[in-house]
Amino acid sequence: MSLFQQIRARVVQALDDMASQGQLPEGLNLTAVTVEPPRDPAYGDMATNAAMVLAKGAGQKPRDIATTLAEHLLKDELIDAADVAGPGFLNLRLNPSVWQSVVAQVLDEKAEFGRSTIGTGKKINVEFVSANPTGPLHVGHVRGAVFGDALSNLLDFAGFDVTKEYYINDGGAQVDVLARSVYLRYLEAHGRTIAFEDGTYPGDYLIPVGEALKERVGDAWLDQPEDVWLADAREFATNAMMEMIRVDLKDLGVEMDQYYSEKSLYGTGRIEAALEDLKSKGLIYEGTLEPPKGKLPEDWEARIQTLFKSTEHGDDVDRPVQKSDGNWTYFAPDIAYHFDKISRGFDALIDVFGADHGGYVKRMKAAVSALSDGNVSLDIKLIQLVKLMKNGAEFKMSKRAGTFVTLRDVLDMVGADVTRFVMLTRKNDAPLEFDFDKVQEQSKDNPVFYVQYAHARIRSAQRKGADIGVDLGQLSEALANGETNAIFTDAGELTLIRRLAEWPRVVEAAAKSNEPHRIAFYLYDLASDFHALWNRGNDRPELRLVQENNVIASAQKQALAEACRQVLENGLTICGVKPVEEMR
Numbered sequence: 001m002s003l004f005q006q007i008r009a010r011v012v013q014a015l016d017d018m019a020s021q022g023q024l025p026e027g028l029n030l031t032a033v034t035v036e037p038p039r040d041p042a043y044g045d046m047a048t049n050a051a052m053v054l055a056k057g058a059g060q061k062p063r064d065i066a067t068t069l070a071e072h073l074l075k076d077e078l079i080d081a082a083d084v085a086g087p088g089f090l091n092l093r094l095n096p097s098v099w100q101s102v103v104a105q106v107l108d109e110k111a112e113f114g115r116s117t118i119g120t121g122k123k124i125n126v127e128f129v130s131a132n133p134t135g136p137l138h139v140g141h142v143r144g145a146v147f148g149d150a151l152s153n154l155l156d157f158a159g160f161d162v163t164k165e166y167y168i169n170d171g172g173a174q175v176d177v178l179a180r181s182v183y184l185r186y187l188e189a190h191g192r193t194i195a196f197e198d199g200t201y202p203g204d205y206l207i208p209v210g211e212a213l214k215e216r217v218g219d220a221w222l223d224q225p226e227d228v229w230l231a232d233a234r235e236f237a238t239n240a241m242m243e244m245i246r247v248d249l250k251d252l253g254v255e256m257d258q259y260y261s262e263k264s265l266y267g268t269g270r271i272e273a274a275l276e277d278l279k280s281k282g283l284i285y286e287g288t289l290e291p292p293k294g295k296l297p298e299d300w301e302a303r304i305q306t307l308f309k310s311t312e313h314g315d316d317v318d319r320p321v322q323k324s325d326g327n328w329t330y331f332a333p334d335i336a337y338h339f340d341k342i343s344r345g346f347d348a349l350i351d352v353f354g355a356d357h358g359g360y361v362k363r364m365k366a367a368v369s370a371l372s373d374g375n376v377s378l379d380i381k382l383i384q385l386v387k388l389m390k391n392g393a394e395f396k397m398s399k400r401a402g403t404f405v406t407l408r409d410v411l412d413m414v415g416a417d418v419t420r421f422v423m424l425t426r427k428n429d430a431p432l433e434f435d436f437d438k439v440q441e442q443s444k445d446n447p448v449f450y451v452q453y454a455h456a457r458i459r460s461a462q463r464k465g466a467d468i469g470v471d472l473g474q475l476s477e478a479l480a481n482g483e484t485n486a487i488f489t490d491a492g493e494l495t496l497i498r499r500l501a502e503w504p505r506v507v508e509a510a511a512k513s514n515e516p517h518r519i520a521f522y523l524y525d526l527a528s529d530f531h532a533l534w535n536r537g538n539d540r541p542e543l544r545l546v547q548e549n550n551v552i553a554s555a556q557k558q559a560l561a562e563a564c565r566q567v568l569e570n571g572l573t574i575c576g577v578k579p580v581e582e583m584r
Contacts, residue, residue, distance in 0.1 A: 002504035003101075007035045015030060023068050029057065044093045045092060047089055051063070051084075069082075070082035073092065079094065103488065103560055114506075120159060124160045124348045126162060127167055127349070128148025132175075142252065143432065145254050147352060147424070148254075155511055164255075164257045167337060168261045178237045181196070182206055182209050182240075185207055185211070186210040186221065265336045270339075270340065277339065283312065308321050338364065352428075365380065382428065384430055388410075428517065447520070452579065461558060472559060526564065543557065545561050
């Protein structure tokens with residue numbers, strides 16, 4: 001149980017006592033009662049809104065409830081002060097011994113500190129990347145990959161049963177274009193002169209694929225019509241692209257649990273089964289849509305076609321699923337794919353889309369709502385664009401891809417850890433600027449360096465502490481047993497401990513909102529608090545982590561530092577970043 005949960009439990013107990021003594025009505029709903037850090041730390045350690053949210057139901061003034069609640073809480077050994085503020089907020093100041101217990105808890109729980117059970121084992125599917133298998137992943141895919149992977153790690157840490165999934169878009173016309181492009185490279189491998197027509201893929205990444213195809217089929221496909229080689233070339237090329245994508249993702253630190261082929265939906269009855277389910281619910285009909293205002297979407301026809309009543313599940317307009325010529329729209333296999341997810345028993349779904357898919361959100365939410373009878377939730381996270389900068393100018397070109405910067409380009413320049421952390425320094429729906437020069441600076445303005453430097457500083461101090469005989473294990477046991485006096489009393493130490501106490505709360509808030517960037521933000525703040533304390537030691541030797549003539553004091557200070565280091569590691573692990581042991 002986190003410290004905030006402990007104090008909330010004390011507040012709830014005090015409210016129950018007030019009700020039993022006739023100071024509050026019995027049976028008030030306490031679910032909205034919160035205990036959080038105050039907006040200004042000068043007001044106290046924690047604040048509760050209890051009086052504000054209970055006033056209406058109790059028929060009392062908020063300040064009156066807060067005043068009585070303060071009287072009850074002051075009887076608690078954990079509470080040193082309880083002050084009513086504003087219209088009825090209650091600011092609490094905790095007994096100094098409480099902060100010592102936070103350090104002891106971190107040292108005891110280690111990698112488990114902050115782990116939550118709010119997920120209660122619910123099965124959740126996180127689908128991300130899902131790029132067309134027509135070329136290497138580009139920088140836009142990198143951000144979605146990092147976001148989806150970090151979100152999956154976060155949800156796992158919060159107690160969900162997570163499946164990471166990649167939907168292979170191998171059922172559309174784009175894979176035929178890929179096959180034709182690879183065939184051109186196959187001809188080139190045989191010494192033929194080739195020319196890429198509009199729409200084909202000219203990137204150099206297909207050269208080795210064409211050469212591999214030559215090794216496989218020799219000259220059997222030379223001068224042959226398309227119907228001889230297209231199907232096999234499509235499969236060969238798709239497999240080659242997916243192998244490249246898997247390798248790039250692995251080097252980024254992303255390993256999927258499931259790869260799901262769009263092609264497997266066609267000719268297997270799965271699309272028909274999904275639409276039949278909707279039809280049985282009265283949600284499929286034949287009709288003609290009114291032409292939309294502005295630019296016409298590609299799936300609009302001024303003819304009778306098969307439509308899904310998505311408006312009955314929150315969409316703006318009904319959506320076509322089958323064209324007048326009998327072909328499926330792009331939406332139909334997506335419906336079938338999500339029907340399959342629901343059939344696999346997932347309790348919740350998360351899709352990570354590029355920002356250009358914003359118009360797809362309402363229809364997909366409507367489909368999942370209809371297919372699951374409202375029992376399965378779908379959260380769609382849109383990933384905004386990444387602007388790459390180098391030498392003060394926008395960085396756009398990749399020789400290998402021809403028209404964009406690839407994931408591999410980014411990894412080769414700065415590595416996976418830097419890439420991952422930077423991609424989490426903005427909320428997913430906000431544009432992100434990735435400056436190759438800045439992320440290699442050793443300064444506070446570089447969040448990757450700033451967080452990693454805190455971890456490396458602590459490791460350095462621990463190595464020096466070991467040289468003078470510091471035994472953290474012995475002190476950890478003493479802290480856990482309450483055998484030591486309050487040893488963390490400096491304002492900088494208390495600030496750092498308060499931040500550590502917030503970690504479990506940050507994890508739960510980030511998991512509830514599906515926002516892993518909150519973890520990166522927290523880590524930066526935690527590192528800032530640690531560096532501030534370290535700098536205080538420049539003027540006050542008694543705060544330093546290594547005091548050569550005082551092993552006991554060194555151990556005490558390093559206990560707090562180790563708690564900080566452990567939480568940094570826990571957070572970086574969620575981000576998919578390896579903590580550094582020393583800075584070079």
